Amino acid sequence: MIHPDTVLQFISPEIGYGVFATRPIPQGTITWAHDPLDQILTPDQVRGMPEIYEEPLARYTYRTPEGDHILLWDLARFMNHSCSPNCMATHYGFEVAVRDIPQGGELTVDYATLYMTPEESFDCYCRAAECRWKISADDAEKLADEWAGRIQTGLLRIGEVDQPLLHLLRDGCLQRACGDHGVPYQLPLRRLF
Amino acid sequence: MIHPDTELRFVSPEIGHGVFATRRIPKGTITWGLCHLDHVLSPARRLELPPCYAGVISAFAYLTAQGDAVLCWDIGRYVNHSCSPSSLSLNDELDIAVRDILPGEQLTDDYGMLNLPHVLQCRCGAPGCRREVRADDHLRMGAEWEVQVREAFALASRVPQPVLPYLKNASQLLDMLEGRADVPSPLAYCVPPAAGVGPAPA
Numbered sequence: 001m002i003h004p005d006t007v008l009q010f011i012s013p014e015i016g017y018g019v020f021a022t023r024p025i026p027q028g029t030i031t032w033a034h035d036p037l038d039q040i041l042t043p044d045q046v047r048g049m050p051e052i053y054e055e056p057l058a059r060y061t062y063r064t065p066e067g068d069h070i071l072l073w074d075l076a077r078f079m080n081h082s083c084s085p086n087c088m089a090t091h092y093g094f095e096v097a098v099r100d101i102p103q104g105g106e107l108t109v110d111y112a113t114l115y116m117t118p119e120e121s122f123d124c125y126c127r128a129a130e131c132r133w134k135i136s137a138d139d140a141e142k143l144a145d146e147w148a149g150r151i152q153t154g155l156l157r158i159g160e161v162d163q164p165l166l167h168l169l170r171d172g173c174l175q176r177a178c179g180d181h182g183v184p185y186q187l188p189l190r191r192l193f
Numbered sequence: 194m195i196h197p198d199t200e201l202r203f204v205s206p207e208i209g210h211g212v213f214a215t216r217r218i219p220k221g222t223i224t225w226g227l228c229h230l231d232h233v234l235s236p237a238r239r240l241e242l243p244p245c246y247a248g249v250i251s252a253f254a255y256l257t258a259q260g261d262a263v264l265c266w267d268i269g270r271y272v273n274h275s276c277s278p279s280s281l282s283l284n285d286e287l288d289i290a291v292r293d294i295l296p297g298e299q300l301t302d303d304y305g306m307l308n309l310p311h312v313l314q315c316r317c318g319a320p321g322c323r324r325e326v327r328a329d330d331h332l333r334m335g336a337e338w339e340v341q342v343r344e345a346f347a348l349a350s351r352v353p354q355p356v357l358p359y360l361k362n363a364s365q366l367l368d369m370l371e372g373r374a375d376v377p378s379p380l381a382y383c384v385p386p387a388a389g390v391g392p393a394p395a
Contacts, residue, residue: 001245008201008210017201036242037232037249037264049229052358056230056267071230071266167243 001035002076004164006107017078018106025101028157033168034093037073062114081135082108084128088151089113091180092173094165096154112139113147152181194228194359195269199300210271211299218294221348223366224279227286228359230266255307257285258384274326275301277319281342282306283369285382286362291345305330306338306383331383338379346376 005023010016025031046057046069060077061069071077079087085108087095101107108126112135121136132139155178166174178185198216203209218224227233232254234242239250239262253270254262263285264270272280272288278301280288288302304313305326313326323330331338350370357363368374 010201037246039230039232039266045229050358053229073232073264073266167245 001033001037001165001168002074002079003029003031003107006075008075008078011080011106015080018080018108019075019078021101021103021105021107024103025097025105025107026157026161027097027100028154028159028161029097030094030158030163030165030169031087031097031101031107032076032079032095033165035073035168039071039073041069041071043067062111063117063120065115079107079109080126081111081124082106082126082128083110083124083131083135084108084126085110088147088154090151090173090177092169092177094169094173094177096151096158098150098154110139110143110147111135112137112143116140148181151177152183155181155183158183194226194230194356195265195267195272196222196224196300197355199224199268201268201271202299204273204299208273210268211273211301212268212271214294214296214298214300216296218290218300219348219352220290220293221345221352222290223283223287223349223354223356224290224294224300225265225269225272225288226356226360226366227263227362228266229361231269231361232262232264232266234262234264236260251310255304256310258308258382272300272302273317274304274313274315275299275317275319276303276315276322276326277317278303281338281345282379282382283342283346284365284377286360287366289342289345289349291341303330303334303338305334306379308384328383331379335379335383342379343376 002019003025005021005025006019007022008017009020011018057069061071063069086097086099086101087107087109088098089095089109095109116137118137121134124131124133124135175185195212196218198214198218199212200215201210202213204211250262250264254264256262279290279292279294279298280300280302281291283289294300309326309328315322315324315326357366360366369376
């Protein structure tokens with residue numbers, strides 16, 4: 001589920017829609033968490049669909065290393081890619097804001113963090129100063145350290161900000177994410193809801 | 194799956210978003226049909242969900258006569274109600290355009306056909322607005338809906354049906370289009386809440 005202080009906005013015919021903050025969302029906020037309405041489509045389920053589904057599946061789902069297609073049920077599926085994203089996906093089913101997102105700012109994520117396959121490479125026009133131009137599955141290996149550092153900057157603030165999505169996290173996910181990134185995890189979080 | 198010639202537009206803070214035609218959609222076109230990606234949530238499944246989803250399901254899902262809540266996966270979930278709608282339910286898996294829908298015009302349904310678990314106060318502004326939309330509206334409106342749906346369906350085999358290949362149950366529509374099955378009466382898929390469509394969401 002996407003953070004509640006967000007709205008879908010049309011950007012342009014080329015880009016389509018994007019997800020924008022309706023209030024400031026500070027660094028350290030969990031901006032998205034996997035939830036029970038997100039659909040996990042197994043390879044068998046996908047094979048059972050008519051060929052015409054290839055286009056919507058390619059556009060709106062991401063693939064896990066196990067080969068399942070994940071179709072997010074809400075606005076989260078409209079989050080666009082940026083080479084300098086303000087949200088980073090962790091391995092524990094949630095994303096965290098890695099810098100302050102102002103009201104009206106677009107929430108973005110680096111698609112290369114979403115288990116891309118070699119066929120899913122694409123040309124990027126995100127206009128970020130650090131734009132890689134070509135986004136590909138190899139990025140994950142090259143950028144692992146940089147991504148880990150960004151996730152850490154988010155996790156360091158996790159106990160200092162409102163967390164409306166915290167209740168969706170599975171037990172132990174936050175502790176493990178903090179452990180992976182060398183961030184001390186202290187309970188109770190200062191402001192849970 | 195919603196008709197491909199549609200887009201989501203913001204209407205107003207009170208109404209939120211709505212679905213608008215980007216090209217002319219002729220009368221008789223299936224404007225929405227249940228597809229493989231829609232969520233069909235049984236009453237048991239809804240009880241397992243955390244309470245925060247009650248509002249989502251109440252705002253965006255509709256109920257079938259069997260009590261399942263259908264949450265469209267795509268912008269189909271943003272189709273608003275009108276008392277003079279552009280589409281009506283053909284059954285609980287299909288909507289059909291009951292008049293030509295022009296480019297830029299909003300696609301609307303009659304929520305009175307969707308087994309509402311609560312009374313909806315309506316300010317749609319359409320001539321003949323019922324002010325209140327209720328699950329038992331079919332007792333008063335059923336005959337009129339049936340006439341409109343049958344008249345629209347008579348054109349269905351003569352207009353493009355781009356939603357057809359996405360349908361979860363395409364054979365059901367093909368059977369109707371090719372005359373092997375009759376168009377159902379709205380009474381077959383509208384049941385009043387007393388008949389047990391499940392508890393009203395919070």
